[in-house]
Amino acid sequence: MEEKQTVTIRILKQTHTLLKVIAALSQESMQQTLHRLVEQEYKRLQGKKDA
Numbered sequence: 001m002e003e004k005q006t007v008t009i010r011i012l013k014q015t016h017t018l019l020k021v022i023a024a025l026s027q028e029s030m031q032q033t034l035h036r037l038v039e040q041e042y043k044r045l046q047g048k049k050d051a
Contacts, residue, residue, distance in 0.1 A: 022037075
């Protein structure tokens with residue numbers, strides 16, 4: 001049986017609310033939304049580093 005690769009993180013209640021709304025509007029799970037947003041920010045910061 002394959003184990004899921006997840007961890008628990010602590011976020012502010014305000015952040016949780018915003019994440020929940022973004023996930024609902026984009027029709028994604030909160031986990032998918034958080035992953036997408038973190039990837040976008042990482043790529044944005046990498047672009048600044050290369051510039």
